[in-house]
Amino acid sequence: MEADVTHHIIVPRHDLGLFDTLAGERTPLHAAGSFLPRLMLSIPPVNIWLNVRKPYPPIRGWIAQQIVKLSAAASLDVDIVLLVDSDIVFIRPVDTRTYAPSGEVVLYRKEDGVDESLPRHRLWHQVARRLLGLPPAEPGPLPDYICSPCAWQPSVVRAMLERVEAATGRPWATAVGGELHFSEMVLYGVYVEEVLGLAGRETTSDMLCVNHYDEVPLDRFTLGQLLSSVRAADVAVMISAKSGTSLKDRRQALTEFSNYS
Template sequence: MTAVITASYADDFERCQLLCESLDKHLKGDWTHYLLVEECDVETFSKLGGKNRVIVSELDLFPWWLRSFPDPVSSQHARVWLSPFSLPLRGWHAQQIRRLAIAEKLDEDIMLSIDSDVVLLQDFDVNSLLVGEDIRFYCNPNGINESMQEHMQWSKNAGSLLGIAETDICYDDYINTFIAWRTQTVKNLLCHIEKVHGHNWVKCLIRNREMSECMIYGRFAKEIGKGANHNDNRQALCKVMWDESNGDASSEGLKIFLSELSSEHVAIGIQSFVHTDIEELRKMTLDYKPA
């Protein structure tokens, strides 16, 4: 069984709705989709609930001492997450914590983490995530270089969180918007953090806000878990337009982006801060036919 995990928020509702449409059309096998949202967004996202889709409030995932509030210095209805153990957190931090925390609530063996700005383009069977007894695991060896300062910091901070020696620098990239994890590995990861630091894992995680849950999981699975039950695959299942430096969100740009998909790509991700016409994206993707 597979738990499809998406952390989202109200401003991304239309994108998340498109994701749900594409999953309902194309995702095959035994799966349940968990939408992880802030308590104040539960009512909005409840419109997407159904037989295969469950809305989960972060109140059921977070410790009592981590809560969100309106950002007093924002003019755009932004939220901020406050706790006694960190500087204020933003939505992208909260979404990462949700993706890890949900593992403690799941019975499914596999977690397929999909961002809310992803669209599935063709049929995909969740059973194909298994390679024998192993899980298909996205790992791009030496995919990070010294010029990628943000990635380098995420990798370094992941190592510190996991108790890995600072001299053991990792240049492997584990980041994508459509990736499979083992649920038990996530549970082991959270226990490992608490064993290393002697505190609740959320408290340990938020001490440094420069975090990547993908990097944390990847380094744990490969360096602590020695890659057991993970079958490395450097080919991403999702082609991502991270920003406008690697794509054009115009109608013509989207056509070019789609034309450049490899045979392994079953989905695309257009980052939410890349301004895209949702209806144009819906038309292009839901009617997409592989070449």
């Protein structure tokens, strides 16, 4: 990491001991639960949380994870936050100029990226608009804001969450936790585009990352094919944990790539 980058490591509380050796001044270690409201309780052994204020529906782990991301981003007094899931590996250095070359965070936005083949994405758009107090989206293709890694401006996140509270009349985490379908990246993108406006704002459809989203395992040959598509501008590689790709193969392929690139 570049000198002006701090890597906040956020893991479940029971995994803190596994990451102790990584903790340092520029790599603070956090329990994920510390970014959730105190009234939001974990229900072991299932990956479900219960909001005491609104116990039904229970909060699925995937929704709780997104609340953690929103809360963590809003809490940081920094210029830019980069959301990096554990299945992303950086292959080149990054700093604030990577995702904010002119000083303002560039919004990832793929024009007409959500069509009839992605009904769940469209549902995420409708939920985001309702949480923000916006009218339903018009029929037809919608922009896609989902990317990995994902760059946010914390001051924008804070204003967005205030808007959710004003529109719903509830604490933002309670409002989000009450949803069965939700995307934090779509919420951010819809807020920036529909509330703040795109005039004068830089957008991009380039993630600067090579991605393997399919739930199909890669072997040494297909890993090599994936890495051969890396461009000079790319800074990361994402191989979905759901793909079932061997961790040993993944590490060996990435090590060989870094040695020869």
